[in-house]
Amino acid sequence: MGDIFSSLALVVVGIAIFVAVLGALYWLASQLPEPWRERARTAVFIGPGIILLLGLVIPALLNFRFSFLDRDEEWYGFGNYRDIFTNDNNIKVLANTLWWGILVTGVSTVIGITIARFADRMRGEPFAKALIFLPTAISMVGAGIIWNFVYSPKEYGLLNSMLRLLPGEQETKFFLQDPKLFGIQSNYVPGLNTILIMVVIIWIQAGFATVVISAALKGVPDDLVEAAKIDGATDRQAFYKVVLPYIKGTIITVATTVVIAVLKIFDIIQTMGKGGSFGTSTMANEMYEQAFPQDNEGLGAAWAVLLFVAVAPIVFVNARNQRAMREGR
């Protein structure tokens, strides 16, 4: 208990010092004559941000340099990158990450749109939405542990128990160790284990998508749907041709947010895929696995650079979409 209080006190003191320093600087800046006063004030507020940014940029640059070194920190050129794109295991990781981005983003968004559409103006809508949103609040590690129970081959494994209810002799399945999908095992096809882990993230992300899209749906003017109906549109046509385009910006925001979260998928692979075993690894997982357990910092750094390259364009799309939404269609 005492520890908690002393930690809390430290936090409060820390924040107080931060505010006091900023306040003092701001006060000092306010004493300056124009035109310096406004510039100094701006600097006071932007300054901490720039310091934080440097704290990000410098390690990023160091990481970039690291990615050209080998396991023994000798110069390796583009060797790490070559290995990533030629080594079978690494190609599996790239393909997995791509599937994660496509399947989880697509399915979560579609589920979000569907639930938001049909729950809209339903009785008990807020309650239903709260239930759907709940998984979003669960930590990924927690979710991983919960779902491990579902997929477990042990007695309490929910999925296996359900299978046992089927007629005939059912063998116990080791779902999370099954790298095949419909009997296919390929570098380019995600295994059943990967798909089952994706289900967990869809379970989490669909709630987020539903809540955000549902809010956007409520912002669609009734007039617009009514006009479409008078123009002869069925409910379905009105939804696809008028409502969906109207909330396009929100859907892009949801999809880009999910895709960024999914590309960085790591903790669930650690908890459910045993750190990427049985062909479940992804880029972020590989970054960690190589850099730390495998002690190959160069390769880990190269994965980090690739991850950044993969996420950057999505952030750009997201930013442009946000601007378009602000400026109105």
Add this chain to the structure above:
Amino acid sequence: MSTLTMKNLQKKYPNGYEAVPGLDLHVDDGEFLVLVGPSGCGKSTVLRMVAGLEDISGGDLLIDDVVVNDRGPQQRDIAMVFQSYALYPNMTVEGNIAFAMKLRKTDKDVIKAKVAEVAELLELTAVLDRKPGQLSGGQRQRVAMGRAIVREPKLFLMDEPLSNLDAKLRVQTRAEIAKLQRRLGVTTMYVTHDQVEAMTMGDRVAVLRRGILMQCASPAQLYEAPDNLFVAQFIGSPSMNVLRGKVSSAGDEGIALELAGQTITLTGASAQRLAGLAAYVGQEIAIGMRPEAIGGDGTATIDIDVDLVEMLGSEKLVHATMGAPSVRSTDTAIETGSGNESTVVASLDPRREIRVGERVTLTLDTLRLHAFDLSTGAAIGRSTS
């Protein structure tokens, strides 16, 4: 071409509120009917029931003598112009106008030709590939019109289509819509709260109060012969002056009214018009005078105390005090003003010299005098019906 008929049309909400207790109304083929009334009078509800956007609680709605109560808006072959225009923001002007035809899988060349024709008519050709967000208010309004007329529907429904335009554009567009409707000859129901729009555009005007039809007649008839106090005061701007008066006598020599301590005698045609007053001898009634019935031609006179003179160029509005309480028909009841004084407005020739503070004697055109029953608000006419 089509007709629209409402037989005892009702709208009740689940909470028990009766927005429209039972409306009988008929719109003739090619007619322009304006539904007018203060806000909350149920006019939009009626329009939305006709459009199929609102369920009908009772009675029948007929388009071309076919009951369409249970048809969705898609199956009624109507077009509607919304107050907000409700343009599809993601589509171009062309897309907006063509949307209904595309849904019906009309031939592409036909769509193109029709859109071009409508765009030409509404001067939208130059902006066909723009999105609604890039258009001015007037252009948006025209796109909304274009979307309606391109379909050649059985009915046009318009829900306050001018209220988002500025005053000048509104006057101009008002005339354009009326002209367009006459040219296309499509049966039209138009909802507005603005009595000037109602008077200028409609072949007939239906005045609604709390879901009840107060009168449906031509603009001239509504103005000259209102059925009741509500219509009398709703139509006309400035509105009719209505004061509490008394019928002192009625006989062969005419009818004598007492108003603010003055006597007004009606003889000949003026007396015949209001012969029903004979039943009110000795009783109080509401006496109505349009602003322009004061100070023009007339046989009777009234004295007024001038408080304010407004010079409008084409007329001079004189606000004056008379020594009788005013009577107002509100949304729910007929109210008599407190005190024994009220303000009347007279519209005079602008060249006439009138000074504030003066007591002046003005003529009163007794042929344009109106009388109403104080308890029911019904107009008193030739007979006591």
